[in-house]
Amino acid sequence: MNRRWRMLGERLSQVIPVIVLATIIVFGLLQLVPGDPAMTLAGEQATDERIAEIRHLYGFDKPFLVQYGTWLGHAAQGDLSRSLLSGERVVTLIGQSFPHTLTIVVLALLISLLVGVPLGILAAMRAHTRADTAISALSSVGVAIPNFWLAMILVTYFALGLGWLPATGATPLGESVVGSLRHAILPALALAAGGIAELTRQLRSALLEVLSSQYMRTLRAKGLSETAMICKHGLKNVGVNLLTVIGLLFNRLLGATVVVEAVFAIPGMGSLIVRAAINKDFPVVQGVVLSMVLVVVATNLLIDMLYSVLDPRVK
Amino acid sequence: MRGWLRRDLRAAVCLAYLAGLVLLAVLAPWIAPYSPTAQKGAEALADPSAAHWLGTDDLGRDVLSRLIFGAPASLYASFLAVSIATGIGVPFGLLAGLLGGWVDRIISRLIDTLLSFPGIVLAIGVTGALGVGLTHGMIACGLVFSPTLARLARAQTLVVKNELYVDAARCFGASTGRILLKHILPNAVQPLIVQLTLLLAAALLAEASLSFLGLGVQVPQPSWGAMLARAYTYIDIAPEQMYAPGFAILLTAMAFNGLGESLRDVLDPTMKRR
Amino acid sequence: MSVPLLQAEDVLVQFPAPGQAPIRAVDRVSFSVAANETFGVIGESGSGKSTLGRALVCLNRPDAGRILHDGADPFALTGRAFRAHRRNYQIIFQDPNAALNPRMTILDSVCEPLEILGEATAAARRDRARAMMDRVGLSGSYAGRYPHELSGGQKQRVNIARALTVRPKLMVCDEVVAALDVSIQAEVLNLLAELQGEFGLTFVFITHDLGVVSHVSDRIAVMYLGKIVELGPAARVRHAPLHPYTEALLSAEPSALPAAMRTRERIVLHGEIPSPADPPSGCRFRTRCRFAEPRCAVDAPAFREVQPGHFAACHFVDQLTLQGPAS
Ligand SMILES: Nc1ncnc2c1ncn2[C@@H]1O[C@H](COP(=O)(O)OP(=O)(O)OP(=O)(O)O)[C@@H](O)[C@H]1O
Numbered sequence: 001m002n003r004r005w006r007m008l009g010e011r012l013s014q015v016i017p018v019i020v021l022a023t024i025i026v027f028g029l030l031q032l033v034p035g036d037p038a039m040t041l042a043g044e045q046a047t048d049e050r051i052a053e054i055r056h057l058y059g060f061d062k063p064f065l066v067q068y069g070t071w072l073g074h075a076a077q078g079d080l081s082r083s084l085l086s087g088e089r090v091v092t093l094i095g096q097s098f099p100h101t102l103t104i105v106v107l108a109l110l111i112s113l114l115v116g117v118p119l120g121i122l123a124a125m126r127a128h129t130r131a132d133t134a135i136s137a138l139s140s141v142g143v144a145i146p147n148f149w150l151a152m153i154l155v156t157y158f159a160l161g162l163g164w165l166p167a168t169g170a171t172p173l174g175e176s177v178v179g180s181l182r183h184a185i186l187p188a189l190a191l192a193a194g195g196i197a198e199l200t201r202q203l204r205s206a207l208l209e210v211l212s213s214q215y216m217r218t219l220r221a222k223g224l225s226e227t228a229m230i231c232k233h234g235l236k237n238v239g240v241n242l243l244t245v246i247g248l249l250f251n252r253l254l255g256a257t258v259v260v261e262a263v264f265a266i267p268g269m270g271s272l273i274v275r276a277a278i279n280k281d282f283p284v285v286q287g288v289v290l291s292m293v294l295v296v297v298a299t300n301l302l303i304d305m306l307y308s309v310l311d312p313r314v315k
Numbered sequence: 316m317r318g319w320l321r322r323d324l325r326a327a328v329c330l331a332y333l334a335g336l337v338l339l340a341v342l343a344p345w346i347a348p349y350s351p352t353a354q355k356g357a358e359a360l361a362d363p364s365a366a367h368w369l370g371t372d373d374l375g376r377d378v379l380s381r382l383i384f385g386a387p388a389s390l391y392a393s394f395l396a397v398s399i400a401t402g403i404g405v406p407f408g409l410l411a412g413l414l415g416g417w418v419d420r421i422i423s424r425l426i427d428t429l430l431s432f433p434g435i436v437l438a439i440g441v442t443g444a445l446g447v448g449l450t451h452g453m454i455a456c457g458l459v460f461s462p463t464l465a466r467l468a469r470a471q472t473l474v475v476k477n478e479l480y481v482d483a484a485r486c487f488g489a490s491t492g493r494i495l496l497k498h499i500l501p502n503a504v505q506p507l508i509v510q511l512t513l514l515l516a517a518a519l520l521a522e523a524s525l526s527f528l529g530l531g532v533q534v535p536q537p538s539w540g541a542m543l544a545r546a547y548t549y550i551d552i553a554p555e556q557m558y559a560p561g562f563a564i565l566l567t568a569m570a571f572n573g574l575g576e577s578l579r580d581v582l583d584p585t586m587k588r589r
Numbered sequence: 590m591s592v593p594l595l596q597a598e599d600v601l602v603q604f605p606a607p608g609q610a611p612i613r614a615v616d617r618v619s620f621s622v623a624a625n626e627t628f629g630v631i632g633e634s635g636s637g638k639s640t641l642g643r644a645l646v647c648l649n650r651p652d653a654g655r656i657l658h659d660g661a662d663p664f665a666l667t668g669r670a671f672r673a674h675r676r677n678y679q680i681i682f683q684d685p686n687a688a689l690n691p692r693m694t695i696l697d698s699v700c701e702p703l704e705i706l707g708e709a710t711a712a713a714r715r716d717r718a719r720a721m722m723d724r725v726g727l728s729g730s731y732a733g734r735y736p737h738e739l740s741g742g743q744k745q746r747v748n749i750a751r752a753l754t755v756r757p758k759l760m761v762c763d764e765v766v767a768a769l770d771v772s773i774q775a776e777v778l779n780l781l782a783e784l785q786g787e788f789g790l791t792f793v794f795i796t797h798d799l800g801v802v803s804h805v806s807d808r809i810a811v812m813y814l815g816k817i818v819e820l821g822p823a824a825r826v827r828h829a830p831l832h833p834y835t836e837a838l839l840s841a842e843p844s845a846l847p848a849a850m851r852t853r854e855r856i857v858l859h860g861e862i863p864s865p866a867d868p869p870s871g872c873r874f875r876t877r878c879r880f881a882e883p884r885c886a887v888d889a890p891a892f893r894e895v896q897p898g899h900f901a902a903c904h905f906v907d908q909l910t911l912q913g914p915a916s
């Protein structure tokens with residue numbers, strides 16, 4: 001137990017510099033704006049007052065470190081400024097959008113696991129057979145397919161064609177669970193294609209590695225069946241590996257939703273940042289990027305903690 | 316090389332496809348039957364015919380011609396993003412691996428941090444700052460891809476820098492730059508080439524995504540992603556418009572991935588997929 | 590007396606070991622090498638010979654003590670001056686293959702030192718490289734080949750030719766023939782002997798083979814677990830050793846005589862060489878020394894001059910009667 005706490009402490013001490021650097025990068029995005037950022041942000045027809053206001057808002061007249069310090073101080077208190085477009089608080093906008101995004105991502109992750117894990121096991125058990133070849137061909141497609149294109153195809157057939165599911169929009173989970181799921185299922189499916197493919201591949205190769213180990217050869221010699229070996233020993237050894245993959249997958253899906261949300265007109269983080277980026281609504285862009293990276297860092301930390309519970313070597 | 320292609324059918328097919336695509340991109344103005352921007356309002360959203368093999372879009376533009384003219388944009392975008400990622404990532408990775416110490420610690424932390432951002436989200440943020448457009452979008456993607464390459468280059472350098480031939484070069488008074496260029500890079504390059512090829516696929520998909528979102532290629536310039544964005548707006552009346560550009564993206568990404576995986580199998584036998 | 594070409598003063602080289610005290614691969618070693626001398630270093634595997642050799646040519650920086658080249662500390666030089674200085678002190682490694690960049694042709698490898706020094710035109714550099722390859726007995730037909738196409742002996746010749754192109758003053762030969770076929774070993778050793786006269790070289794000759802080292806060396810240093818335990822003229826070390834470890838090494842040498850006719854007993858070293866990460870207290874050799882006494886576990890023996898020019902580190906160096914080599 002003691003050791004586990006120490007590991008956690010160590011991990012935290014690694015996470016903190018990452019968070020600090022991440023905030024610097026997010027804030028530093030503004031430095032990439034060419035020319036006078038205040039003028040660019042204010043837009044072409046802005047009045048001088050508006051430009052001055054923005055300059056003051058960002059402290060463009062002060063040195064970078066001062067600007068950063070002020071911004072960070074506010075951000076740490078949960079104040080990410082206001083949208084230049086709507087004037088609404090960025091935190092409020094994110095609070096409204098994130099649940100939609102998270103619903104899709106979590107659903108996509110679940111689908112990826114439910115489909116990818118059995119497929120990976122099947123491919124490993126039937127390695128180098130026709131089934132394996134078919135699965136691997138499918139996963140090549142899954143990895144390479146543009147998820148927003150897949151989303152469009154799904155909309156065409158299941159929403160517009162068959163009318164089974166709504167084509168656009170979202171319902172908050174709190175309002176109606178069924179409604180929310182009905183809206184989330186197509187986007188999640190579009191996202192999950194890549195996840196399924198990735199999981200299948202990783203699981204297959206990890207399982208094959210374990211199965212070819214000396215230990216497994218001994219078990220096989222003792223007459224254990226292939227299925228029993230995979231279920232009892234293979235998966236246990238692969239479990240930790242799987243956690244890492246899930247962590248990476250979560251990151252990937254969180255990014256990928258941005259585009260899929262556009263197809264389904266879901267008012268999530270993706271729509272928020274895209275609109276903000278096109279309109280140079282920088283407080284919103286920064287807020288979205290920052291909150292997403294924080295979610296990823298937190299998830300990875302959580303996974304590391306699960307790690308120390310699951311991995312017998314850590315005990 | 317020839318022996319390898321004969322033995323590895325997948326590599327041969329992918330390479331042939333990509334070579335054909337590059338040729339198509341270069342020769343687009345001579346090959347394409349129509350101008351990609353020529354509008355014939357009367358023939359909007361026409362079905363495939365002898366005159367328009369893949370039909371026409373909502374403005375009566377020839378889909379096949381737009382598809383062909385989209386190839387250079389997509390390839391340019393992929394290569395630009397990957398070149399930028401290489402230009403940033405590889406030198407930083409090499410330096411971190413070679414110098415170690417605090418340089419390595421800072422660069423490694425930076426790599427960890429950048430990898431924590433969901434790629435596309437950061438790319439959108441950077442594009443938003445630089446201003447929308449294909450080149451800006453791909454600079455953003457290059458930045459986002461660079462830590463992957465930096466991490467790989469660093470790991471490779473850590474292996475190669477302890478080789479005796481590096482020590483021998485040091486004894487002759489070779490400078491750090493010379494050691495990096497002449498000894499470490501050539502011996503570390505194989506896994507990097509594999510990764511570059513795989514990144515080309517990722518860049519292609521990223522370009523398509525950004526153009527779809529309106530952050531990449533701007534109208535009326537053709538690109539596969541932009542064609543999909545256009546097709547999306549009348550998905551309810553002409554869904555078949557999305558198939559040509561979609562398949563172009565899918566097949567090209569699969570070709571880059573397939574080539575990368577085949578390269579990995581020959582260049583790096585320890586990583587071979589069983 | 591003139592300044593020695595090379596001096597080691599109290600040199601310590603250690604490697605960090607995770608979760609333990611650092612490994613002292615070379616532990617406070619001192620000696621000097623005069624111009625045109627052949628200085629032999631002998632010791633078992635892991636005794637720190639290679640690390641010492643690398644420190645002598647500035648590949649490892651001493652954690653304490655100093656290396657002096659021509660009386661001056663090379664590490665005091667910086668940047669370009671340091672790099673320019675290094676040509677004078679070269680090393681030939683034990684593994685001839687690993688010392689060659691697999692992606693460079695033989696000719697490119699041999700040309701590289703001159704290229705680094707910026708000497709002569711590219712064509713002149715190639716001529717000089719080819720001439721040097723010729724001198725070490727490598728036919729010009731190898732110039733365009735890659736290392737994997739050559740045999741071990743040929744590769745070691747390439748390494749020697751490459752080092753000689755910069756006309757070094759001193760050359761560290763780290764077990765240069767250990768990886769080669771026995772039939773090739775003598776050829777390469779003879780070549781080195783010829784080159785020494787021809788190029789006025791000073792050698793630091795590292796080996797674990799006493800037979801080799803005592804024939805070619807003027808003086809010999811015997812290393813055990815990072816320490817030099819005995820140092821003296823080759824003939825004296827070989828025929829009248831002062832340290833029990835040297836005695837054991839000598840007796841382990843293959844003998845020409847059948848066992849029944851030998852005058853001396855064979856001294857077998859018992860047990861493994863202790864880990865350099867955790868060396869024995871006091872005298873490091875005590876765990877395997879046949880003369881060890883309680884004092885040996887407490888005090889580390891001083892390294893002192895027992896006879897003129899002949900040093901040893903043993904508490905009882907004056908009292909022991911040691912055997913000479915098996916003859
Ligand atoms: N780069 C390194 N990192 C950590 N430890 C090292 C390193 N190089 C050498 N050592 C350790 O230092 C000690 C001395 O090694 P060294 O190679 O100098 O011995 P050696 O006498 O040359 O042996 P051999 O006859 O096997 O070549 C060994 O215990 C070795 O494990």
Ligand code: SF4
Binds near residue numbers: 834875885890902903
């Ligand atoms: S000091 Fe003691 S242990 Fe060491 S060599 Fe001399 S007698 Fe042997």
Ligand SMILES: [Mg+2]
Binds near residue numbers: 638639640683763
């Ligand atoms: Mg050695």
